[in-house]
Amino acid sequence: MDYLGDLQAFLPGIITAVAGLAVITIEALKSGHKSAYWVTSFSLIVALFFGIQSLGTPLQEAFSGMLVHGGIAAFGNVIILLGTLFCVFLSNDYLEGIDHNYNEVYGMILFATSGMICLAGANDLISLFLGLETMSICLYVMAGLIKNEKQGAEGALKYFLLGAFSTGFLLYGAALLYGATGTTSIPGIGAAASSDLLFLAGAALLLIGFLFKVSAVPFHMWTPDVYQATPTTLTAYMATASKAATFMAMILVLSRALPSVEGLDWQAVLSVVAIITMIFGNIIALVQDNIKRMLAYSSIAHAGYALVGLSAATPEGYSAVAFYLFAYTIMNVGAFGVVAYYERNKGLDFSDVNNLAGLGFKKPMMGVMMSLFLFSLAGIPPFVGFVGKYYVFAAAINANMVPLAIVGVLASAASVYYYLRVMVYLYFREAHKETEMIDASFLYKGALVILALLTVYYGIEPILPFGGLMELITGF
Amino acid sequence: MIVYLFILLAVLAIGSALAMVINKNVVNSALFLVINMVSLAGIYLLLNAQFLAVIQILVYAGAIMVLFLFVIMLLNVEDEEKLFDKFRVKYFLAFILGAAVVGQIFYSIAGVTDMLPEISSNMAEIGTVEEAGDVLYTKYLLPFEMTAILLTAAVVGALMVAQYKIKKG
Numbered sequence: 205m206d207y208l209g210d211l212q213a214f215l216p217g218i219i220t221a222v223a224g225l226a227v228i229t230i231e232a233l234k235s236g237h238k239s240a241y242w243v244t245s246f247s248l249i250v251a252l253f254f255g256i257q258s259l260g261t262p263l264q265e266a267f268s269g270m271l272v273h274g275g276i277a278a279f280g281n282v283i284i285l286l287g288t289l290f291c292v293f294l295s296n297d298y299l300e301g302i303d304h305n306y307n308e309v310y311g312m313i314l315f316a317t318s319g320m321i322c323l324a325g326a327n328d329l330i331s332l333f334l335g336l337e338t339m340s341i342c343l344y345v346m347a348g349l350i351k352n353e354k355q356g357a358e359g360a361l362k363y364f365l366l367g368a369f370s371t372g373f374l375l376y377g378a379a380l381l382y383g384a385t386g387t388t389s390i391p392g393i394g395a396a397a398s399s400d401l402l403f404l405a406g407a408a409l410l411l412i413g414f415l416f417k418v419s420a421v422p423f424h425m426w427t428p429d430v431y432q433a434t435p436t437t438l439t440a441y442m443a444t445a446s447k448a449a450t451f452m453a454m455i456l457v458l459s460r461a462l463p464s465v466e467g468l469d470w471q472a473v474l475s476v477v478a479i480i481t482m483i484f485g486n487i488i489a490l491v492q493d494n495i496k497r498m499l500a501y502s503s504i505a506h507a508g509y510a511l512v513g514l515s516a517a518t519p520e521g522y523s524a525v526a527f528y529l530f531a532y533t534i535m536n537v538g539a540f541g542v543v544a545y546y547e548r549n550k551g552l553d554f555s556d557v558n559n560l561a562g563l564g565f566k567k568p569m570m571g572v573m574m575s576l577f578l579f580s581l582a583g584i585p586p587f588v589g590f591v592g593k594y595y596v597f598a599a600a601i602n603a604n605m606v607p608l609a610i611v612g613v614l615a616s617a618a619s620v621y622y623y624l625r626v627m628v629y630l631y632f633r634e635a636h637k638e639t640e641m642i643d644a645s646f647l648y649k650g651a652l653v654i655l656a657l658l659t660v661y662y663g664i665e666p667i668l669p670f671g672g673l674m675e676l677i678t679g680f
Numbered sequence: 681m682i683v684y685l686f687i688l689l690a691v692l693a694i695g696s697a698l699a700m701v702i703n704k705n706v707v708n709s710a711l712f713l714v715i716n717m718v719s720l721a722g723i724y725l726l727l728n729a730q731f732l733a734v735i736q737i738l739v740y741a742g743a744i745m746v747l748f749l750f751v752i753m754l755l756n757v758e759d760e761e762k763l764f765d766k767f768r769v770k771y772f773l774a775f776i777l778g779a780a781v782v783g784q785i786f787y788s789i790a791g792v793t794d795m796l797p798e799i800s801s802n803m804a805e806i807g808t809v810e811e812a813g814d815v816l817y818t819k820y821l822l823p824f825e826m827t828a829i830l831l832t833a834a835v836v837g838a839l840m841v842a843q844y845k846i847k848k849g
Contacts, residue, residue, distance in 0.1 A: 311833075315833035334830060338833055342833050345837035345840055345841055348841055360841075401787070
């Protein structure tokens with residue numbers, strides 16, 4: 205066995221895991237020392253560097269078939285690490301502001317990230333489950349970080365109980381698949397697939413477990429409460445990186461373990477789930493006054509858009525989903541980042557949209573960036589959100605799923621209302637009360653500006669003569 | 681000979697499991713669980729999985745059972761006796777669901793009986809500590825290390841959640 209090659213293949217995961225241990229050690233030796241934060245950011249940058257380096261390499265197995273690297277898995281790693289890095293940049297200031305800046309949080313983030321990397325490259329049900337559990341356990345802890353409010357405990361407990369329940373589904377599905385095929389390897393399951401009742405039940409339970417983690421309707425009930433209770437920048441992490449990792453694992457499992465055998469029509473199942481997810485998420489988001497709840501329902505709707513690409517079940521569809529996750533990660537981290545900035549100001553509850561009135565002119569830079577991220581989330585050109593949606597719906601149309609694409613476009617049109625509503629409050633309403641707004645730190649603003657630039661750049665990139673991120677993904 | 685031993689252990693395992701669920705006294709339930717775990721360890725031994733058998737007794741029957749009993753004594757659980765007082769629709773639904781799951785398990789076992797390997801002499805080697813360690817550090821290296829990270833994260837996370845207010849340096 206080529207251990208060195210294996211280690212190199214899993215380098216981003218190893219770096220984050222070791223950095224996590226280092227952060228915990230630093231905290232044990234020197235409680236509250238700032239170096240934990242620097243170790244976290246630095247290790248994530250290094251991991252991201254190695255992740256980008258492995259882009260464009262062919263998909264290969266490592267660790268005796270436990271893991272795949274390169275190809276679409278490498279792209280998944282880049283999305284996860286990018287999302288995590290920006291969340292860490294934003295978290296430092298935000299957690300300091302709400303007086304919860306514990307070093308353990310960074311340790312949890314790093315462990316979760318290494319779990320996500322394992323999940324996004326899983327080639328075996330064992331590594332898939334371990335990655336998913338490592339990620340989930342850290343997320344449960346983050347959800348319960350704010351303990352002096354009832355809401356935090358409620359959200360964390362709800363997340364933990366429902367999450368444990370859904371893990372049960374996933375595990376039972378994995379057990380049945382093993383029972384039906386006699387192997388836990390994902391390609392092995394694909395090779396031994398049959399329309400045996402056992403295999404079908406296993407596939408269904410596995411899908412339920414996945415759909416819970418990406419909060420697709422009807423497995424979404426935990427999302428708004430948990431997102432509201434979690435510190436905002438960690439919500440961003442939860443909503444982007446963990447969803448990206450789960451979707452990547454779904455791509456690998458669906459495309460390689462579940463071939464189209466008779467009776468196993470997961471395409472139809474996913475398209476129905478996608479339709480109800482898009483409709484439900486967008487409609488409920490229309491009436492939300494709390495921005496975090498609004499973004500939670502919007503993230504449910506976005507999971508629906510990504511499911512559209514998955515149900516196309518073509519290479520084009522899978523790469524469209526990968527691009528969509530990239531787009532969703534940068535714009536959503538940005539949007540949550542600006543919300544986190546507003547929230548840090550004392551005096552009013554700035555997660556209520558009514559209290560944002562008139563703030564657009566008061567803090568012009570934040571207002572502009574908020575509008576930019578929201579425009580992108582709504583799917584308005586020339587931002588990256590539009591490009592992502594275009595690829596996903598185009599893949600559905602090419603796979604002869606026109607009704608699915610039509611529902612998607614209509615739902616997306618409805619979503620413009622609630623995104624614009626925030627901007628209406630920011631710019632066209634008089635402020636109720638004069639409030640003192642704090643200044644964000646340079647790093648905080650810088651991170652948001654980079655996210656905004658990425659949002660614009662990848663929005664116009666497809667028409668540029670150079671670049672071609674989509675070509676890079678489809679090449680796999 | 682082995683068949684008779686197996687039947688003895690299997691009856692013991694199932695019987696103690698039933699007794700554990702039906703018993704109204706929580707401490708008695710816990711003690712029946714010990715019998716269940718020990719008889720399971722015996723079945724592992726029959727399958728030539730010595731390592732697993734020792735671990736089963738050390739970890740489950742030993743450490744975990746002590747924890748169970750401690751929790752029972754600390755919490756002073758008494759409400760459990762009311763569990764079977766009333767018949768409710770919920771129990772009925774739970775029974776049907778449980779029956780469905782058990783049926784599924786039997787179905788899957790019945791479907792793949794030919795896949796179960798015969799107990800042979802070379803199986804004795806598979807169950808040893810050396811073999812288990814060898815597989816654990818070669819084929820299953822990544823899951824093994826990932827489990828280490830998972831457990832570390834879980835311990836740190838549990839401490840974070842349990843502390844009312846985390847001390848800041």
